[in-house]
Amino acid sequence: MTQLPSHTDKKLGLAIDLDTCVGCQACVTACKGWNDQSHGLSDQDPYGAEPSGAFLNRVHSYQVEPEAGAAQIINFPRSCLHCEDAPCVPVCPTGASYKRVEDGIVLVNEDACIGCGLCAWACPYGARELDQAAGVMKKCTLCVDRIYNENLPEEDREPACVRTCPTGARHFGDFADPDSAVSRLVAARGGYDLMPDLKTRPTNKYLPPRKKDRPQEASVLAPLLDIKATGLAGWLDKVLGKI
Amino acid sequence: MHPAPSVILFTVLSGMGFGLLAFLGLGWPVPAPGWMAFLHWGLGYGLAVGGLAASTFHLGNPKNALKAFSQWQTSWLSREAWTSVATLVILAPVALSDWLGLGWPRGLGLVGAVLAVLTVGTTSMIYGQLKTVPRWHSPTTPLLFLGFMAAGGAILSGNALPALLACLVLAAALIAAFHFGDTAFARAAQTTGSATGLGRIGKVTVFEQPHTSPNYLMREMIHVVGRKHVRPLRLIALGAGAALPILLLLLPASPVLFALIAAIHLIGAAAARWLFFAQAEHVVGLYYGRR
Amino acid sequence: MNAPVINTSPAVSDEIRKTTCYMCACRCGINVHLTSGKVSYIEGNRDHPVNKGVLCAKGASGIMQVTAPSRLRNPLKRVGPRGSGAFEEISWDEALDLAVSWMKPLRETAPEKLAFFTGRDQSQSFTGWWAQAFGTPNYAAHGGFCSVNMAAGGIYTIGGAFWEFGQPDWERTKLFVLFGVAEDHDSNPIKIGLGKLKERGARVIGVNPIRTGYNAIADDWYGITPGTDGLLILSLIHCLLQAGKVDLDYLARWTNAPLLVNGAEGPEKGLILKNAESQPFVIDRRTGQPAPWDGKGVEPDLGATWQGHRTVFQHMAERYLSDTYAPETVAARCGIPAPRIRALAAELADVAFNQAIEITQSWTDFRGDHHETMPGRPVSFHAMRGISAHSNGFQTARALHLLQIVLGTVETPGGYRLKPPYPKPVEAHPTPHFVTAPGKPLSGPHLGYVRGPEQLALKEDGTPARIDKAFTWENPFSAHGLMHMLIPNAHAGDPYRIDTLFLYMANMAWNSSMNTAKVMEMLTDKDASGAYVIPRIIYSDAYASEMVAYADLILPDTTYLERHDCISLLDRPISEPDAAGDSIRWPVTEPDRNVRGFQSVLLDLGARLGLAPMVKEDGSPRYKDYADYIQNHIRRPGVGPLIGFRGADGSKEGRGEANPDQIAAYIANGGFYQAHVPAEGLFYKPWNIAYQDWAVKTSFFESPQPYLFSIWSEPMRKFQLAAEGHGAIQPPDHLRARLRQAMDPLPTWYPPFGDEEAAGWGYPVHALTQRPMDMYHSWGSQNAWLRQIRGKNFLYVPTRIWQANGFKDGDYARVSSPNGGITVPVAHMAALNENTVWTWNAIGKRKGAWALDDRAPEANEGFLLNHLISELLPEKGDGLRYSNSDPVTGQAAWFDLRVRIENVGPKPHAEPDFPPIPRVVPKGKARANKARTEKDRA
Numbered sequence A: 001m002t003q004l005p006s007h008t009d010k011k012l013g014l015a016i017d018l019d020t021c022v023g024c025q026a027c028v029t030a031c032k033g034w035n036d037q038s039h040g041l042s043d044q045d046p047y048g049a050e051p052s053g054a055f056l057n058r059v060h061s062y063q064v065e066p067e068a069g070a071a072q073i074i075n076f077p078r079s080c081l082h083c084e085d086a087p088c089v090p091v092c093p094t095g096a097s098y099k100r101v102e103d104g105i106v107l108v109n110e111d112a113c114i115g116c117g118l119c120a121w122a123c124p125y126g127a128r129e130l131d132q133a134a135g136v137m138k139k140c141t142l143c144v145d146r147i148y149n150e151n152l153p154e155e156d157r158e159p160a161c162v163r164t165c166p167t168g169a170r171h172f173g174d175f176a177d178p179d180s181a182v183s184r185l186v187a188a189r190g191g192y193d194l195m196p197d198l199k200t201r202p203t204n205k206y207l208p209p210r211k212k213d214r215p216q217e218a219s220v221l222a223p224l225l226d227i228k229a230t231g232l233a234g235w236l237d238k239v240l241g242k243i
Numbered sequence B: 001m002h003p004a005p006s007v008i009l010f011t012v013l014s015g016m017g018f019g020l021l022a023f024l025g026l027g028w029p030v031p032a033p034g035w036m037a038f039l040h041w042g043l044g045y046g047l048a049v050g051g052l053a054a055s056t057f058h059l060g061n062p063k064n065a066l067k068a069f070s071q072w073q074t075s076w077l078s079r080e081a082w083t084s085v086a087t088l089v090i091l092a093p094v095a096l097s098d099w100l101g102l103g104w105p106r107g108l109g110l111v112g113a114v115l116a117v118l119t120v121g122t123t124s125m126i127y128g129q130l131k132t133v134p135r136w137h138s139p140t141t142p143l144l145f146l147g148f149m150a151a152g153g154a155i156l157s158g159n160a161l162p163a164l165l166a167c168l169v170l171a172a173a174l175i176a177a178f179h180f181g182d183t184a185f186a187r188a189a190q191t192t193g194s195a196t197g198l199g200r201i202g203k204v205t206v207f208e209q210p211h212t213s214p215n216y217l218m219r220e221m222i223h224v225v226g227r228k229h230v231r232p233l234r235l236i237a238l239g240a241g242a243a244l245p246i247l248l249l250l251l252p253a254s255p256v257l258f259a260l261i262a263a264i265h266l267i268g269a270a271a272a273r274w275l276f277f278a279q280a281e282h283v284v285g286l287y288y289g290r291r
Numbered sequence C: 001m002n003a004p005v006i007n008t009s010p011a012v013s014d015e016i017r018k019t020t021c022y023m024c025a026c027r028c029g030i031n032v033h034l035t036s037g038k039v040s041y042i043e044g045n046r047d048h049p050v051n052k053g054v055l056c057a058k059g060a061s062g063i064m065q066v067t068a069p070s071r072l073r074n075p076l077k078r079v080g081p082r083g084s085g086a087f088e089e090i091s092w093d094e095a096l097d098l099a100v101s102w103m104k105p106l107r108e109t110a111p112e113k114l115a116f117f118t119g120r121d122q123s124q125s126f127t128g129w130w131a132q133a134f135g136t137p138n139y140a141a142h143g144g145f146c147s148v149n150m151a152a153g154g155i156y157t158i159g160g161a162f163w164e165f166g167q168p169d170w171e172r173t174k175l176f177v178l179f180g181v182a183e184d185h186d187s188n189p190i191k192i193g194l195g196k197l198k199e200r201g202a203r204v205i206g207v208n209p210i211r212t213g214y215n216a217i218a219d220d221w222y223g224i225t226p227g228t229d230g231l232l233i234l235s236l237i238h239c240l241l242q243a244g245k246v247d248l249d250y251l252a253r254w255t256n257a258p259l260l261v262n263g264a265e266g267p268e269k270g271l272i273l274k275n276a277e278s279q280p281f282v283i284d285r286r287t288g289q290p291a292p293w294d295g296k297g298v299e300p301d302l303g304a305t306w307q308g309h310r311t312v313f314q315h316m317a318e319r320y321l322s323d324t325y326a327p328e329t330v331a332a333r334c335g336i337p338a339p340r341i342r343a344l345a346a347e348l349a350d351v352a353f354n355q356a357i358e359i360t361q362s363w364t365d366f367r368g369d370h371h372e373t374m375p376g377r378p379v380s381f382h383a384m385r386g387i388s389a390h391s392n393g394f395q396t397a398r399a400l401h402l403l404q405i406v407l408g409t410v411e412t413p414g415g416y417r418l419k420p421p422y423p424k425p426v427e428a429h430p431t432p433h434f435v436t437a438p439g440k441p442l443s444g445p446h447l448g449y450v451r452g453p454e455q456l457a458l459k460e461d462g463t464p465a466r467i468d469k470a471f472t473w474e475n476p477f478s479a480h481g482l483m484h485m486l487i488p489n490a491h492a493g494d495p496y497r498i499d500t501l502f503l504y505m506a507n508m509a510w511n512s513s514m515n516t517a518k519v520m521e522m523l524t525d526k527d528a529s530g531a532y533v534i535p536r537i538i539y540s541d542a543y544a545s546e547m548v549a550y551a552d553l554i555l556p557d558t559t560y561l562e563r564h565d566c567i568s569l570l571d572r573p574i575s576e577p578d579a580a581g582d583s584i585r586w587p588v589t590e591p592d593r594n595v596r597g598f599q600s601v602l603l604d605l606g607a608r609l610g611l612a613p614m615v616k617e618d619g620s621p622r623y624k625d626y627a628d629y630i631q632n633h634i635r636r637p638g639v640g641p642l643i644g645f646r647g648a649d650g651s652k653e654g655r656g657e658a659n660p661d662q663i664a665a666y667i668a669n670g671g672f673y674q675a676h677v678p679a680e681g682l683f684y685k686p687w688n689i690a691y692q693d694w695a696v697k698t699s700f701f702e703s704p705q706p707y708l709f710s711i712w713s714e715p716m717r718k719f720q721l722a723a724e725g726h727g728a729i730q731p732p733d734h735l736r737a738r739l740r741q742a743m744d745p746l747p748t749w750y751p752p753f754g755d756e757e758a759a760g761w762g763y764p765v766h767a768l769t770q771r772p773m774d775m776y777h778s779w780g781s782q783n784a785w786l787r788q789i790r791g792k793n794f795l796y797v798p799t800r801i802w803q804a805n806g807f808k809d810g811d812y813a814r815v816s817s818p819n820g821g822i823t824v825p826v827a828h829m830a831a832l833n834e835n836t837v838w839t840w841n842a843i844g845k846r847k848g849a850w851a852l853d854d855r856a857p858e859a860n861e862g863f864l865l866n867h868l869i870s871e872l873l874p875e876k877g878d879g880l881r882y883s884n885s886d887p888v889t890g891q892a893a894w895f896d897l898r899v900r901i902e903n904v905g906p907k908p909h910a911e912p913d914f915p916p917i918p919r920v921v922p923k924g925k926a927r928a929n930k931a932r933t934e935k936d937r938a
């Protein structure tokens, strides 16, 4: 199974809009909550000195200093990119790690996983975390247990993180279909891959922040007249159209 | 990468073990039947098996360990499982023959020796294949593992000349690994800018971490070693792992001397392996602004 | 091997119950999933008007809140010294008897000796009603230390505020400018709104010293110097006036700009000129003669001068056209170059006037004039504590409203829209009630909007009637009270001594107090006779917070999934501009501890005390519990806590008799109700007859209340007149100068109090806090998920100060203010005003609290800035120490803080490092709600 499929019917994934993400962490805990109730995501020392648990989605915050102009803060969610050439899959000795032919989702079969950690080493994006209680590897499932779930209302068949994102910065869809909303977004906004030279060919795309901090434009606000010369009365007449 | 002491010790020991097994398989030497043979083979098996067993302790979920044999087509770890078990199984009759003085033909020993080399080769490729760890993703990785295997095996099997040659190769491998390793990350040309794609806007640094308490990724893949620890450890690795053994090997051979050399070499090997892990930087550290 | 067969349709839960989140005050709708009777998953309710399905980080972690080990379990009675943590568990009957034995004598002799203050609760119309029935004047909620400047500044100007009482027209606005907001109460709605703007590619501008969160995604950032927004805004108005880019029609029709200001010297000077019928009037452009302000067809002349009296518009123009407000004059002070100020003004003008929009919808205004369309200027603003938590915040809030007004964007399409029951003029609000009599209720509600000195809460002898000195000359418009002055005043016996402090849901021994260490001392201080200076403290909390240790009696509350609550239109509802809305909470799960919903406890206490509205004629309790009250309480005829499903059959909206099945109907409806504004009434609400009629029908008013926006504030001018020596009720002399300045009837700016002194004394750097989006004040740390994300905080230091001090990662700084010093970990931040440092609010915790380990990062590296902030300003040579509050409203001026910083290198933990407070619940170990294992699911 650790052979990557040569072709997947769909390429399901996320387009994440860095121009819109406010870094609220909502997607982080929504993901935790959903996956905790479905598969379990343990926490160690939850009320102690060093609480630590498995999460499948993490939101970073970077500071970017352009050559000219003010520094910026850009929030950056990070979860599995469901790579087409996922290096995490072929390294797996047990076949627990696999990429689905039908939709390209990369999953871990927890029943087969030995928790060797090699797939996490192979992933450049830090998308895999070993659950310390279960001893098996956890990763974003693209909410495979939601997106086809017949027990959920149609409109809820999308990833938990997408459903919860208050700003709508996360978009879910099929990148194999050039007409899908995500494909069109990526085309329109110049969506890009992370660390493309590693040739992992991520499915998830990041939409770059729009250009910030407009240069000062010549003011369209020409004063009506020289107030010093005409005084308030002159200004009033001018403004009120009396002259 | 996190340098877990147990992993370091056991990979070092099993490397030596497979090295010794390879020499014994080749019949170089053929230990005297009885206690002598039992001790030699026993040491080889003990080290090799102990190392393998220990690696299963490192599994989060060892009850599935047998499944690790299934993916030999793609997975170096699976291949390692096969080659190691094959080595141990194929060499068993040879060991038995040596122990009991049965004088069976040594053809299997040759096969076993090749398999032992393959085992260590596959082990090294578990690391060497990882593009995510530029320091490991280099020919120096198999070279190092095989060098340690050859040197350790030759020393334990009391073969002075091969030990001398192996130590020379090892010294070269270590120097090359240190030399090329130090620039590997930079040559891989991944930065927080490329990891996030934000480099096109300007200089990217971490403002806030995504979590203030550490997680698996940080514990496993982000380990910062101080420069001041690296220099002496490199000297120990090179000195104890290769240079001192070379000097001592020039002295008249004796079992006591070989025991001493083995002990010294072991220290060097452990230091080298610690550095191998501790200095290896995973690209995921870029997301955390640390390596 | 083939791909394993996986179940892509697992059952999610056994049942979904829809209620309202309370991980913060945003009040989103949630679907609570239950599996085997236990809460197993929480997601947003898609039908809910507030959050439309989304949840924030806190809301989605609610399960960790309702299972937190920090939950209180039993009523507790203090048995050792205060603060020693020696409590004994007692029964509810004992607890209530004890409370009654303390309260009853007070009610019979001096009801003001009970001070009842509530923190972050959402039942103020209920708790206020209780306090009124008890008869104490000493009641308020937390608004005084929160954002009363925002509320009052808005009410006195446009009859509605920012905060969560209005919102930009997210669908139509083309330019959105955000002043001083990190998160706000409208957490999810603002995020949803920003998402809509981003989707449309509309422009967002952030004015904030710190560029995180909302400001990080803003297209443009103005990293203003704290406390100078008023100046910037008035400078923008200067530029707009200079260029004539103001909406004259809007000003003439909907604001008091055309009213005449009495120019005659004397006690009436500066008041709005009235005619013989005591009505203000305008000069009609058509005739040049006086005409009624609300006359049909009248065309008010903005530039009129009549018998020497000039219009408000003229006063306004004269004031703001002055060079005082020229960009070049204010640039250095605001930290924003003059060309950028002009560019911002130009952008506002361009969108407002060159990109105006129009909705084809006819409507009729209160003058009877008919309009075929609803024109709009698609510029909108939002602001919160960044401008309000300064001692010039009231006037700054007014200035911002004035900016919206001159652009013609309030209540017009694309602009700022109020949510019912707002807009609502000052006149439609009550005035404060404070006169006490033993054994009697108060004659009316405690809090209100003062119109003149005669309404101040002063006793006959001129001393404050309230313990917090609200509605006095020190802060006449303190519409929310001053909770931050409660403990200091009670401790000082100033203005008088009280007996029992009754607190609910406010962590006053920690993050909601200024000068936290001092407050802890006040709470435990004894007098010469060995008695506590504050004799008795009763506190209701749901969790083992820092405050619990300082109470004598603890009434443990339920968590939000275990009780009834009512988010009422009488109070802080969940309305949208298009619809009035209210909602409930209900016990979706039963408490597993000996705890009771506080509101039910309050009703029980009221009945035991025999408070009239809480007992029947025969003396038995009138209400079984809070749910009973929610359904059956009648505030005014036909009006109760909830507007939905009224009337015996549940068919009435807004007004109607009580419905015994009302809560059931709410539950069936997803926990909320909405009454929709008719299409004709959606904009121009203050003047729109369709809206006004609907508002009367839906119970917000008894009669239509059209009004004009107050550019010139007459209530303020009345105080200014008093300060100038006019009128019978006179302020003390030492307050005259500051009243003259602060009570300016036109929006103005003055430096934050203490600002210049602090800089002069060597505290040059501004220090701020921000709300983290993933934590709610002190509550978040008990949450096993959230505390992994944010378990410690840093002081963020701008590049200039970072370099000047040679800071490195891992260093600590000694941060000092006139009030003391703290030692805290630092981190570098480039996207920050160069003279400002800041940290996340309320991450620091006291050891022993919240069931956390003593070694928890929150209690070691985490820290509060509160230690550096004093509730009193430093003495300035006149022997007096004024409260660190806005002089108009008493709003706590958290963000006026000035500090000095030194690098002290690496340290093991932050300081002050208080000893642990004794635990009232055991330390948490494993996560209570263990995830389902494979086995459970099989």
Ligand SMILES: Nc1nc2c(c(=O)[nH]1)N[C@H]1C(S)=C(S)[C@@H](COP(=O)(O)OP(=O)(O)OC[C@H]3O[C@@H](n4cnc5c(=O)[nH]c(N)nc54)[C@H](O)[C@@H]3O)O[C@H]1N2
Pocket: C119, C120, C142, C145, C146, C147, C504, C505, C506, C507, C508, C511, C512, C513, C540, C541, C542, C543, C544, C545, C546, C547, C557, C558, C559, C560, C598, C769, C770, C776, C777, C778, C779, C841, C842, C865, C866, C894
């Ligand atoms: N430095 C600095 N200090 C500040 C601010 C700032 O910006 N900077 N902001 C100020 C502002 S605006 C505010 S509003 C205050 C807020 O400060 P507080 O009003 O103290 O608010 P919380 O920390 O939310 O704590 C309220 C208490 O309510 C308890 N609680 C939670 N849920 C329940 C419940 O269901 N029932 C009961 N009975 N109790 C419950 C919590 O356990 C906690 O003890 O902080 C102020 N302090």
Ligand SMILES: Nc1nc2c(c(=O)[nH]1)N[C@H]1C(S)=C(S)[C@@H](COP(=O)(O)OP(=O)(O)OC[C@H]3O[C@@H](n4cnc5c(=O)[nH]c(N)nc54)[C@H](O)[C@@H]3O)O[C@H]1N2
Pocket: C024, C025, C146, C147, C179, C180, C181, C182, C183, C184, C185, C186, C187, C207, C208, C209, C210, C224, C225, C226, C227, C228, C229, C383, C384, C385, C386, C387, C390, C768, C769, C770, C771, C772, C773, C774, C775, C776, C777, C895
């Ligand atoms: N997640 C979460 N949400 C909350 C709360 C919470 O604790 N957590 N608390 C709730 C409460 S009680 C309140 S009162 C609201 C408050 O919500 P906000 O008003 O958003 O309050 P703060 O986080 O204090 O943010 C104040 C902002 O003003 C900026 N600021 C400070 N001084 C100035 C200034 O002089 N000028 C300008 N332009 N900006 C300035 C700060 O940088 C900061 O961004 O949030 C509510 N919502």
Ligand code: SF4
Pocket: A020, A021, A022, A023, A024, A025, A026, A027, A028, A059, A075, A077, A164, A165, A166, A167, A168, A169, A170
């Ligand atoms: S929920 Fe949306 S806005 Fe919030 S951090 Fe995640 S992606 Fe960003």
Ligand code: SF4
Pocket: A079, A080, A081, A082, A083, A086, A087, A088, A089, A106, A122, A123, A124, A125, A126, A127, A128, A139, A200
């Ligand atoms: S992001 Fe990592 S875990 Fe996900 S498919 Fe790519 S390599 Fe594998």
Ligand code: SF4
Pocket: A091, A092, A093, A094, A095, A096, A097, A108, A112, A113, A114, A115, A116, A117, A118, A119, A120, A136, A137
């Ligand atoms: S941890 Fe599990 S999934 Fe990952 S490589 Fe090992 S066996 Fe495969």
Ligand code: SF4
Pocket: A030, A031, A032, A034, A035, A056, A057, A079, A080, A139, A140, A141, A142, A143, A159, A160, A161, A162
């Ligand atoms: S798709 Fe599902 S599993 Fe993946 S990050 Fe989002 S919520 Fe988590």
Ligand code: SF4
Pocket: C021, C022, C023, C024, C025, C026, C027, C028, C051, C054, C055, C056, C057, C058, C059, C060, C187, C188
């Ligand atoms: S904003 Fe978050 S915490 Fe607040 S009510 Fe909504 S979901 Fe709950």
Ligand SMILES: [Mo]
Pocket: C145, C146, C147
């Ligand atoms: Mo607040």
